[in-house]
Amino acid sequence: MTRLQLGLSALALCGIAFAAGYAVRKPEPAPAAPAPPVAREIAFVPQPDSAIPEGPLGDDIRLGLRLFTDTAKAAPQFVGNDLKCSNCHMDAGRRAGAAPLWAAYGLFPQYRTKNGHVNTFAERVQECFKYSMNGKAPPAGDRVVVAIESYAAFLAKGAPIGITLPGQGYAKPPPPAQPADYERGRAVYAANCVQCHGEDGNGQRSGDEVVIPALWGPQSYNWGAGMAQLKNAAGFISRNMPQDRPGALTNQQTWDVAAYIDGKPRPQDPRFNGSIAATRARYHDPRQSAYGTTVDGVLLGSSRGN
Ligand code: HEC
Ligand code: HEC
Known part of the structure; x- marks a missing residue:
């Protein structure tokens, strides 16, 4: 099984999570005889920010959230443009179809052809600083990286690991009829x-x-x-x-x-x-x-x- 699949009881959630139509299968036509429940795909729903714990871990999760949504102000030493992580990973890294953190976290360590070796999640974060933020990769173990990792782990709590969840990454639209112009x-x-x-x-x-x-x-x-x-x-x-x-x-x-x-x-x-x-x-x-x-x-x- 490569997808998170839940039974009919998840239908209501399904409608909410995929209001924009992402990866939802059309309902089957009504069957003549009672049929077994049809498995439906749903997006994982991360816990709310109100579940962030008190104490040192909670402090780092909150710092990670701030770094993610106000990147240049929270980590000016590593940022070379006006962007925030959350400009591309929308709703503070929660939105399905906008490379959400909860779907990314459990896919690391991961081999990437871009740099030709197995990358940890921390290294993936470093790369977005270097390229997407046109800045400098924070050193491994830097609190900036640890805090973003803590926030991602918080969002991914309870998500299956090692499988591609619906909503992971960006959508893969079909090729255009005419070459992009x-x-x-x-x-x-x-x-x-x-x-x-x-x-x-x-x-x-x-x-x-x-x-x-x-x-x-x-x-x-x-x-x-x-x-x-x-x-x-x-x-x-x-x-x-x-x-x-x-x-x-x-x-x-x-x-x-x-x-x-x-x-x-x-x-x-x-x-x-x-x-x-x-x-x-x-x-x-x-x-x-x-x-x-x-x-x-x-x-x-x-x-x-x-
Ligand atoms: C300009 C847009 C942009 C910004 C800003 C940006 N990213 Fe990304 N990010 C991307 C793209 C594009 C990908 C690749 C997604 C794919 O391959 O499907 C990505 C991938 C990722 C992934 C892996 C996602 C996955 O599902 O494998 C992580 C983690 C990540 N970014 C973290 C960050 C962090 C942390 C920041 C801020 C420091 C950031 N990104 C800023 C565009 C951006
Ligand atoms: C109503 C205002 C609005 C319109 C219209 C709009 N955008 Fe955006 N766009 C935004 C905002 C705001 C963000 C940042 C989203 C966030 O932080 O949640 C954004 C983010 C982006 C990003 C990722 C961040 C970056 O700067 O690279 C891209 C790419 C983008 N928009 C492309 C487009 C394209 C292409 C169109 C037209 C088809 C478009 N936008 C129309 C407001 C708009």
Whole structure:
């Protein structure tokens, strides 16, 4: 059994957890004769924050929650942009279909082709600091990492380990009918995203609070980040954006707008080895990444606009 499966009694929960339609199987047509209960897939529901214990463990869980939702302020020494972990792992790491922490935690240690060795959960956290946060990986054992691990373990309490739970990672939308296209994506962006994320993709601030995160440019994720890969951006957008109307885009529009934002300048890949072409060849899947190509007159990965 590779999925968490529960019986009919879980049906009500199923409807709530997957209101957006994620991984829910359509009910079978009413059977002529009484049938055995049909197993249904449900998302794991993490315990509420009110269950955070008192004492030292509770202190670290609370610190982890703060680091996750206010990353630049809570750990400025490790963060190089305006993002928060929770901008991409929404609802403070709880939302199914937005790479929730409760589904990630039990999948580590895990072999990753990205770095060619078995990664602990702590190392996975370090990588998001380096790439998604365009910052520096906190040293192993640093309280920042321990606190985020503590928070993730808290959310994952009671979840089965070692299996892929429904809602894990980002959605995997079907390939688009036509190849994802930057120019069509421009129009999708203008109609559905620009009012929040801005013409320059830089998001919005209110005083020193970032209220809408940057999609490209110096305050966004760098070229080594998962979100800089077309499939991850399309998967994230398909379930979660536009924020006020998730699910409103067609599959084609989703891929096109992903190609648009991931065809814009952003901070250099920390693995840059002195040559854009060589860095592209070594680290970038040409089907997923526009790094090292020229889009809209800009060589992506060069200093211009990054
Ligand atoms: C710009 C968006 C973005 C930001 C910001 C971000 N991440 Fe991620 N994160 C991703 C993507 C993309 C993946 C890969 C998901 C996949 O492969 O399905 C990921 C994966 C992960 C995973 C593994 C998830 C799994 O199911 O295997 C963890 C853990 C994680 N991130 C933690 C963090 C932490 C901690 C921070 C803040 C320090 C952070 N992330 C910030 C985009 C982001
Ligand atoms: C109503 C305002 C709004 C609209 C419209 C909107 N977004 Fe967002 N977007 C947000 C907010 C707010 C977040 C951060 C979510 C959070 O922290 O919970 C976000 C996060 C993101 C992220 C991950 C964080 C980052 O900065 O990389 C991406 C990617 C994204 N949006 C893409 C899009 C795309 C593409 C569209 C149009 C199809 C869109 N958004 C429309 C408000 C909006």
